Amino acid sequence: MTDCRDMMLIAALAGTVVLLFVLSLAWGESAIAFGPACADLLAGRHSAGAVILGQLRLPRAILAVTVGGALGLSGAALQGYLRNPLADPGVLGVSGGAALGAVLVFYTGLMGLSVAMLPLGGLAGALLAVLLLMGLVGQGGALVLLLAGAALSSFAAALTALALNLMPSPYASFEIMHWVMGSLTDRTFTHVWISLPGTILGCLLMLTTARALDALALGDEVAESLGFRLRGPVGVQARVVLGAALSVGSCVAVAGAIGFVGLVIPHLLRPLTGHQPSRLLLPSFLGGAVLLLVADAAVRVLSTGTEIQIGVLTALAGAPVFFFRVLQMRRATS
Amino acid sequence: MTGLAAHDVALSLGGRAVLHPSSVRVAPGELVGLIGPNGAGKSTLLRVLGGMQAPDEGEIVLDGRSLATAGRTWRARTLSFLPQDEVPPPPMRVADLVALGRLPHRGHPDRARDSAAVTRALAETDLLALRDRPGSQLSGGERARMRLARALAVEAAYLLADEPVAALDPAHALAVMASFRRLAAGGTGLVVVLHDLMLAARFCDRLVLMRAGRVVAQGQPADVLTDAAMRAVYGVEVRRVEDAVIPWALAGPQD
Numbered sequence: 146m147t148d149c150r151d152m153m154l155i156a157a158l159a160g161t162v163v164l165l166f167v168l169s170l171a172w173g174e175s176a177i178a179f180g181p182a183c184a185d186l187l188a189g190r191h192s193a194g195a196v197i198l199g200q201l202r203l204p205r206a207i208l209a210v211t212v213g214g215a216l217g218l219s220g221a222a223l224q225g226y227l228r229n230p231l232a233d234p235g236v237l238g239v240s241g242g243a244a245l246g247a248v249l250v251f252y253t254g255l256m257g258l259s260v261a262m263l264p265l266g267g268l269a270g271a272l273l274a275v276l277l278l279m280g281l282v283g284q285g286g287a288l289v290l291l292l293a294g295a296a297l298s299s300f301a302a303a304l305t306a307l308a309l310n311l312m313p314s315p316y317a318s319f320e321i322m323h324w325v326m327g328s329l330t331d332r333t334f335t336h337v338w339i340s341l342p343g344t345i346l347g348c349l350l351m352l353t354t355a356r357a358l359d360a361l362a363l364g365d366e367v368a369e370s371l372g373f374r375l376r377g378p379v380g381v382q383a384r385v386v387l388g389a390a391l392s393v394g395s396c397v398a399v400a401g402a403i404g405f406v407g408l409v410i411p412h413l414l415r416p417l418t419g420h421q422p423s424r425l426l427l428p429s430f431l432g433g434a435v436l437l438l439v440a441d442a443a444v445r446v447l448s449t450g451t452e453i454q455i456g457v458l459t460a461l462a463g464a465p466v467f468f469f470r471v472l473q474m475r476r477a478t479s
Numbered sequence: 480m481t482g483l484a485a486h487d488v489a490l491s492l493g494g495r496a497v498l499h500p501s502s503v504r505v506a507p508g509e510l511v512g513l514i515g516p517n518g519a520g521k522s523t524l525l526r527v528l529g530g531m532q533a534p535d536e537g538e539i540v541l542d543g544r545s546l547a548t549a550g551r552t553w554r555a556r557t558l559s560f561l562p563q564d565e566v567p568p569p570p571m572r573v574a575d576l577v578a579l580g581r582l583p584h585r586g587h588p589d590r591a592r593d594s595a596a597v598t599r600a601l602a603e604t605d606l607l608a609l610r611d612r613p614g615s616q617l618s619g620g621e622r623a624r625m626r627l628a629r630a631l632a633v634e635a636a637y638l639l640a641d642e643p644v645a646a647l648d649p650a651h652a653l654a655v656m657a658s659f660r661r662l663a664a665g666g667t668g669l670v671v672v673l674h675d676l677m678l679a680a681r682f683c684d685r686l687v688l689m690r691a692g693r694v695v696a697q698g699q700p701a702d703v704l705t706d707a708a709m710r711a712v713y714g715v716e717v718r719r720v721e722d723a724v725i726p727w728a729l730a731g732p733q734d
Contacts, residue, residue, distance in 0.1 A: 228566060360582055363629065364565030366531055371582045371633075372555030420570045420613070 151424055154417055158431035162210060165438035169206040170198060173445060204337045205329050209441045210434040211337075212329070212400045215344045215392035217433020218426055220407025221414075222351040225358035225422030226385040227287050230415070234407040237290075238297030239274045239390040243397035244325055245301045245308075246270015251321050252308045263324070264339045264399040271343075271394020274301065278390065279383070284376050286365070290386065327401035327456025329441050336399040347392025348430065350384045357381040358422035403456040405463030406433050413466065436462075480543045482506045483558065483637050483668055488527050488537035497523050500537060501694045503687050505668040507636065510659055512679040512700075513672045515689035516713050521672045522563060522641050524689065528670060529560040529639045542636070555583035559633035561626060561640040568614030573625050576614045577601060580632030600631040603658045605651065619646050627655065637668045645674060649726035656682040657729075677725060680704055688712060 171179040175197060182194030219234040226232075234240060250256055250266030274297060281293040305325075312318045358381075360368035365375055374380045396403070410432040411425055418424035440458045447453050484504040490497055498520050505511045513521045526532040528539060530546045539546040541557060559580070568576060577600055581593040601607045604624040609617070617625055623646040630638060638659075644652040656678050659669055663684070673679045679686055680700040688696040688703050690712045696703045709717045 228569070356582055356585060360579055362569050362571060363576065363579065363626065364562065366526075366560070366562035366565055367579070367626075367629070369531055370529065370555060370560035370562070371579065372551040373582075374551060419572060419575060421575060 151418065151428075154414075154428055155431065158428055158435060162431055162434045162438065165435060165442070166206050166210060169209065169438055169442060170202050172442075173197070173202055200333060201331070204332050204334045205441065206438070207337050208329050208332050208340070208400060209437040211341065211344050212396040212403065213406055213433035213435070213437025214430040215348055215396050215433070216403060216406040217410040217429040217431075217436070218348055218351055219389035219393050220433075221411035221422070221425045221429035222354065222358065222385050223389055223407075224411050225425065226354070226361065226381065227291070228361065230412060231408070233404075234389055234393040235298065235402075235404065237274075237278060237294045237386065237390050237393070238301060239271050239278065239394045240397045240402050241298040241301030241305070242274025242277075243267040243271035243394050244402055245305045246273070247324060247398065247401075248305050248308045248321050251317050251324075252312060260333075261335050261339065264336055267398025268339060268343065268395060270301075271390070271398055275387065275390040275394060278386065282382075282386070286376075287382070290382065323454060324401050325456075326454035327403035327459075328444075328452075328454050329400055329437075330444075330452060332399060340395040340399040343391045343395030347388040347390070347395065350388030350391070352426060354381050354384050354388075355423035355426055358385075358426075362422065401454075401456060403437070403459055405459045406436055409463040409466050410436060412470070480540075482540075482542070483528065483670075484540050485524070485528050485534075486537050486540065488524075488534035488539065490523060490527060490532065490534050497692050498527065498534070499693045501689075501692075502537075503528070503670075503694060503697065505637065505670050507668045508663050508666050509684050510663040510669045510671065510682060512683035512686045513670055513689065514674070514676065514679050514686055514703075515695075518691075519689040519712075520692040521689055523692075524694075525560075525639050525641050525670060525672055526562075529558060530554050531560060531562070552583055552586060555635075556633070557635055558637045558639065559630045559635035561630035561638070561643055563641045564623070564626065564646075568617065568622060568625065570613035570615040572610065573606060573612050573614055573617070573628075574601065574610040576625055577606070577610075577628045577632050580629045580634075583633060583635075596632050596634050599634075600628040603631055604628040605654060620648060620651060623647060624651065624655075631658075631662075636666075637670075638662065639670045641672045642674065643671060644678065650729055652678060653726055653729055676704060 177194040182198045185192040185195035186199045223232040246269050247267040255262045357373040360371045411429045414428045487500040489500045527534050578597045686703040
């Protein structure tokens with residue numbers, strides 16, 4: 146029965162992702178005839194419609210799915226591992242590292258070399274942050290991980306602020322502020338290729354921990370007694386942290402910091418999956434993809450003149466969910 | 480050679496010796512009680528015995544294989560370990576939490592067997608009526624029974640349990656000890672940390688008495704629980720009374 150309900154949830158979410166993906170391709174700022182554009186694209190004809198579809202809308206829609214999915218899955222895996230429903234991919238400090246890497250690219254003027262420099266800088270920052278995090282945590286447990294992540298993310302935020310502070314041109318500061326808020330606008334296949342390997346590898350690593358996350362529900366010792374290795378280079382902690390850090394780092398590198406997806410999506414889906422961490426992973430990936438596809442569509446609808454950044458929108462939509470949960474919890478306890 | 484044995488295991492944590500060289504053994508079908516005052520090293524010895532903590536010296540041999548080199552999954556299937564209460568349970572269903580005990584068998588999935596094992600464990604711990612309740616809504620005693628049911632659901636050849644009856648009312652404590660006896664009769668080897676000496680004396684085949692990280696006595700309950708040992712180890716004078724009120728057997732039709 147459980148399996149049947151899970152399959153239905155996954156099918157419903159996957160169906161929604163496909164529907165929104167197609168809508169996101171069909172509909173945008175410039176009106177194109179979707180059918181002929183698709184035909185042109187598939188046939189390799191370089192019509193205006195095919196170019197808009199293949200080089201602008203397709204990478205943007207792919208990124209909405211992979212970035213949203215990776216954020217949702219990372220949130221679910223981290224919340225399961227830390228047994229804390231308020232854990233968010235940001236706690237690792239890797240998003241901060243990616244943001245710092247990108248900001249340094251702005252700051253040093255490397256931006257001018259190639260459009261790929263910005264995401265590559267973000268990716269380098271994220272990878273450096275992962276290495277630092279893993280080195281800091283060593284054989285330590287969840288508490289050490291949280292402290293190391295907090296230290297790393299404050300340090301990265303301080304350095305990012307310093308770079309902003311010392312930025313020679315106000316225009317560059319403005320660009321950075323915008324980038325840090327998160328966006329999928331004008332992303333190309335270069336961005337997709339830069340982020341995809343880390344995202345896929347990270348997601349696969351996290352998915353290998355599904356059963357261990359269940360076992361952890363009753364504590365570390367119960368999980369170890371059930372045959373799961375928690376620490377060490379191939380332990381559950383290393384796989385969750387490395388997986389989340391790789392995928393989130395790769396996403397932040399190309400899309401900026403998009404908050405609340407990793408926090409809200411697992412939170413909303415948890416009651417539908419019997420609060421079981423393993424059953425939450427795949428739905429959270431799909432739910433994150435749905436949220437980001439919707440948010441990206443909303444960005445396009447709401448934008449008149451200045452475009453609203455997608456990260457601002459997810460935070461605006463995510464925060465009220467938490468206000469609602471606070472009221473619900475207060476009612477339940479009073 | 481079958482059985483679970485610790486040979487001269489010793490352990491230091493943070494430079495302090497928490498376990499001096501100790502040897503204990505449990506045979507299949509035997510119920511061994513591990514007793515001693517707080518901080519005597521009972522939980523430490525149990526954790527070492529269960530492979531949760533590698534000893535600095537000595538070795539643990541499980542059915543002829545050294546635990547240091549045995550595979551984790553084999554160990555998890557052969558030996559079930561119930562630690563002391565670590566974390567509050569999540570709102571997962573009680574039956575799903577108990578089913579976690581089947582995870583060591585995930586290499587050879589057999590749904591019918593898994594679900595039968597979970598049902599048996601729920602029945603042994605009187606939790607069948609609560610099987611759909613969220614784990615977060617259980618009382619302290621119900622939670623202790625759920626955690627025990629999780630350990631029982633492994634259906635391993637050996638069960639190591641750290642204070643499984645400490646939070647239970649007299650009726651459930653008796654029922655759990657009786658179910659340990661049934662498991663032993665079926666060939667399971669059990670090591671159980673107990674503070675209730677009455678239960679220990681009555682239900683265990685053998686007792687291991689610890690003090691300050693050392694095994695100071697082991698043998699038949701009557702030989703271990705002497706007045707002198709009570710004085711030396713627990714620092715209490717005992718009085719043996721005939722007419723004390725002691726929960727002895729479950730009342731009602733189940734007798």
